[in-house]
Amino acid sequence: MLVVMKAQATPEEVQAVCDHITQLGFRAHPMPGAQRTAVGITGNQGQIDQGNLEELSGVAEVIAVSKPYKLVSRDLKEEDTVITFPGTNATIGGRDLAVIAGPCSIETREQAFAAAEQVAAAGAQFFRGGAYKPRTSPYAFQGLGEEALKIMVEIRERYGLRIVTEAIDTEALELVDHYADVIQIGARNMQNYSLLKAAGRKRKPVLLKRGLAATLEEFLMAAEYVMSEGNYQVILCERGIRTFADHTRNTLDLSIVPAVQRLSHLPIIVDPSHGTGKRNKVIPLARAAVAVGADGLIVEVHHAPDKALSDGAQSIYPEQFVQLMDECSQIATVLRRNIPHGIE
Numbered sequence: 001m002l003v004v005m006k007a008q009a010t011p012e013e014v015q016a017v018c019d020h021i022t023q024l025g026f027r028a029h030p031m032p033g034a035q036r037t038a039v040g041i042t043g044n045q046g047q048i049d050q051g052n053l054e055e056l057s058g059v060a061e062v063i064a065v066s067k068p069y070k071l072v073s074r075d076l077k078e079e080d081t082v083i084t085f086p087g088t089n090a091t092i093g094g095r096d097l098a099v100i101a102g103p104c105s106i107e108t109r110e111q112a113f114a115a116a117e118q119v120a121a122a123g124a125q126f127f128r129g130g131a132y133k134p135r136t137s138p139y140a141f142q143g144l145g146e147e148a149l150k151i152m153v154e155i156r157e158r159y160g161l162r163i164v165t166e167a168i169d170t171e172a173l174e175l176v177d178h179y180a181d182v183i184q185i186g187a188r189n190m191q192n193y194s195l196l197k198a199a200g201r202k203r204k205p206v207l208l209k210r211g212l213a214a215t216l217e218e219f220l221m222a223a224e225y226v227m228s229e230g231n232y233q234v235i236l237c238e239r240g241i242r243t244f245a246d247h248t249r250n251t252l253d254l255s256i257v258p259a260v261q262r263l264s265h266l267p268i269i270v271d272p273s274h275g276t277g278k279r280n281k282v283i284p285l286a287r288a289a290v291a292v293g294a295d296g297l298i299v300e301v302h303h304a305p306d307k308a309l310s311d312g313a314q315s316i317y318p319e320q321f322v323q324l325m326d327e328c329s330q331i332a333t334v335l336r337r338n339i340p341h342g343i344e
């Protein structure tokens with residue numbers, strides 16, 4: 001159910017509607033927009049009484065939302081969600097494209113700083129690096145944990161880059177929430193509903209990667225889990241899906257970008273690194289992602305990919321990242337969009 005407020009409704013009227021919904025045992029999600037505020041209603045105890053809501057002051061209409069995803073839907077919020085990072089010019093979801101770059105894993109302080117220095121110089125505003133790694137083999141490098149998070153805090157202090165890193169479980173989530181700027185939920189955890197709900201109780205933006213075999217609806221429902229707990233800052237990320245194709249690690253499904261943008265107000269970015277698994281495909285697919293209208297990119301960059309402890313084969317060299325930024329910036333201008341150069 002969706003309560004659409006009149007254009008001239010006051011904040012007090014919106015608050016009164018939210019209080020009323022809460023008193024009835026449901027959860028109210030106010031979504032302010034330029035034209036109107038809509039209040040989404042969620043709960044798993046049946047239908048709320050629509051009649052009472054229509055009589056409240058400031059309410060224009062009450063609409064039943066038939067789609068399974070409600071808070072992620074454009075029915076609730078017409079305008080695109082733009083995530084801001086206070087104290088910086090960085091945004092995700094607006095006219096500017098967000099570029100997140102860095103190694104798959106934080107391996108050492110020196111390795112992390114080498115990558116950070118070069119991606120910052122090339123104009124990235126966000127730094128990625130895994131502290132907790134979801135590896136196929138339990139014997140493969142699992143990440144440095146909290147030590148890696150502390151290294152990334154130093155990187156933020158030195159270069160201003162905002163930090164994006166994965167929380168693989170609820171224990172890691174507490175630490176990632178404490179140290180990082182964006183909480184990444186990995187593809188393997190896209191349907192880990194208890195982790196999604198826990199991330200929804202945090203107030204940092206959540207970067208949600210598409211599951212290896214997730215449909216569009218399953219992907220949006222995962223975002224709905226996060227939002228249903230009150231965290232509305234969700235960034236979707238296409239990172240390739242499993243298909244029969246064996247020339248590529250995954251098949252990057254760029255057609256999901258316009259599909260998501262039609263149905264949802266949430267930003268969607270693309271990961272051409274995991275989406276291809278091969279270094280020589282990363283730049284072409286990054287260009288295509290910008291051309292298709294993605295709101296940003298997340299790219300693996302390593303100063304010595306041959307020595308990387310994870311995902312070396314898909315990590316690009318810093319010089320290639322410079323080329324990627326240049327080519328993608330030119331493509332962005334065709335769409336009247338912009339890749340900001342560096343963080344302010």
Ligand code: PEP
Binds near residue numbers: 104130186187
């Ligand atoms: C990663 O970003 O390093 C990662 C493990 O991604 P995904 O969850 O998409 O495999």
Ligand code: MN
Binds near residue numbers: 104105274310
């Ligand atoms: Mn990786």
